[in-house]
Amino acid sequence: IAGITQAPTSQILAAGRRMTLRCTQDMRHNAMYWYRQDLGLGLRLIHYSNTAGTTGKGEVPDGYSVSRANTDDFPLTLASAVPSQTSVYFCASSDSPGGPFDEQFFGPGTRLTVL
Amino acid sequence: GQNIDQPTEMTATEGAIVQINCTYQTSGFNGLFWYQQHAGEAPTFLSYNVLDGLEEKGRFSSFLSRSKGYSYLLLKELQMKDSASYLCAGTDSNYQLIWGAGTKLIIKP
Numbered sequence: 001i002a003g004i005t006q007a008p009t010s011q012i013l014a015a016g017r018r019m020t021l022r023c024t025q026d027m028r029h030n031a032m033y034w035y036r037q038d039l040g041l042g043l044r045l046i047h048y049s050n051t052a053g054t055t056g057k058g059e060v061p062d063g064y065s066v067s068r069a070n071t072d073d074f075p076l077t078l079a080s081a082v083p084s085q086t087s088v089y090f091c092a093s094s095d096s097p098g099g100p101f102d103e104q105f106f107g108p109g110t111r112l113t114v115l
Numbered sequence: 116g117q118n119i120d121q122p123t124e125m126t127a128t129e130g131a132i133v134q135i136n137c138t139y140q141t142s143g144f145n146g147l148f149w150y151q152q153h154a155g156e157a158p159t160f161l162s163y164n165v166l167d168g169l170e171e172k173g174r175f176s177s178f179l180s181r182s183k184g185y186s187y188l189l190l191k192e193l194q195m196k197d198s199a200s201y202l203c204a205g206t207d208s209n210y211q212l213i214w215g216a217g218t219k220l221i222i223k224p
Binding site for chain 2: 041044048090102104106
């Protein structure tokens, strides 16, 4: 593994189904993030984790949950998918959750379609 | 409220110079980032400004004016591979990034 990986690359999902998007990083970064990106809108933060064992809500957390059991993994779960959750989902990580410089490294994204 | 504004789309000619502007309003400012995103790919980091002034990195430069809530990304000697979206993002008081919708830059021969 080099950097951040996400799985699956793309998924078509029936409304009402449960889905977990996986994210793994091998950079030993403390902070991890989940964003969604929709056409015409900027990246919107769903949830974040400043360090293993802690999570926080971002701008659009409703309908999503996360966990951070260890440094490397940060899965995002849709408990009961709805069509408005159709989007491209990016996972990102950074060395520190803030401070004067906090470049974020992004995974390749998961394209999710909810029908 | 918190807001990041940048133009939706710009067109420029190969070999020329283009300036992409960004204005921001965030609840607590801790820096301004620029990212590049090619179609269908993930964003990648270009630059970071926290103090007023110009930061130069090869063909790319980024400028910040904290008093005006304004930044720009300057791309020189444009190449076809520079065709991409350019995302401006400001940090809020919790050090989370607030993102603009991105500026799609189209380079013509």
